[in-house]
Amino acid sequence: GIQVEQSPPDLILQEGANSTLRCNFSDSVNNLQWFHQNPWGQLINLFYIPSGTKQNGRLSATTVATERYSLLYISSSQTTDSGVYFCAVNTNAGKSTFGDGTTLTVKP
Amino acid sequence: AAGVIQSPRHLIKEKRETATLKCYPIPRHDTVYWYQQGPGQDPQFLISFYEKMQSDKGSIPDRFSAQQFSDYHSELNMSSLELGDSALYFCASSSTIQGADIQYFGAGTRLSVL
Numbered sequence: 001g002i003q004v005e006q007s008p009p010d011l012i013l014q015e016g017a018n019s020t021l022r023c024n025f026s027d028s029v030n031n032l033q034w035f036h037q038n039p040w041g042q043l044i045n046l047f048y049i050p051s052g053t054k055q056n057g058r059l060s061a062t063t064v065a066t067e068r069y070s071l072l073y074i075s076s077s078q079t080t081d082s083g084v085y086f087c088a089v090n091t092n093a094g095k096s097t098f099g100d101g102t103t104l105t106v107k108p
Numbered sequence: 109a110a111g112v113i114q115s116p117r118h119l120i121k122e123k124r125e126t127a128t129l130k131c132y133p134i135p136r137h138d139t140v141y142w143y144q145q146g147p148g149q150d151p152q153f154l155i156s157f158y159e160k161m162q163s164d165k166g167s168i169p170d171r172f173s174a175q176q177f178s179d180y181h182s183e184l185n186m187s188s189l190e191l192g193d194s195a196l197y198f199c200a201s202s203s204t205i206q207g208a209d210i211q212y213f214g215a216g217t218r219l220s221v222l
Contacts, residue, residue, distance in 0.1 A: 030209050031210065031211075033210065041218065042215050042216065043151075043198065045212065086151075088211075090209060094141075094158075095141060095153040095156055095164055095166060096153065096211055097153070098151050098152075101150055
């Protein structure tokens with residue numbers, strides 16, 4: 001099946017710093033979603049981005065489908081941004097395959 | 109807007125007991141997915157239903173079964189529970205009619221097996 005790799009696995013930032021999270025995938029995909037899992041375990045959908053660039057406030061994402069990667073940018077990070085960020089892709093099969101996640105810790 | 113509803117939010121069971129998790133998809137969504145997330149792991153696909161028929165199956169133990177009912181809600185039944193079944197269980201729904209293959213996740217059910 002499709003392989004999804006996220007990097008870095010862990011990231012520690014000072015409040016106000018910027019960061020870039022990366023997601024590589026091994027095959028063509030129909031869909032790519034970025035999620036933030038908060039400390040209570042909820043998966044919050046950040047972006048649906050099979051290709052192109054999107055922005056939502058301090059967050060933006062870019063997917064280059066032809067090169068099979070996606071980037072999530074977090075600017076002016078806040079302590080509430082802490083948590084695990086997952087990239088999930090699906091192919092024609094429909095089910096989502098998740099990467100291992102990036103654990104982000106933002107220190108005040 | 110209505111979201112995916114899962115119940116219960118938390119469940120504590122003893123080994124060898126049974127558990128039933130429920131999922132109510134977003135109205136007019138035709139596909140439901142179940143995922144299992146163990147501690148420190150990423151969510152793993154278990155099973156999916158399209159229009160009340162099983163559409164795909166992942167790493168779901170034989171002790172688990174699931175179905176989707178006429179009102180589109182789905183239930184995941186887990187028998188002979190083991191300590192390793194302790195996990196966060198997510199349900200997601202999507203709509204093939206809307207064209208975009210976006211999966212919307214519920215808040216999850218946290219199952220603890222003691």
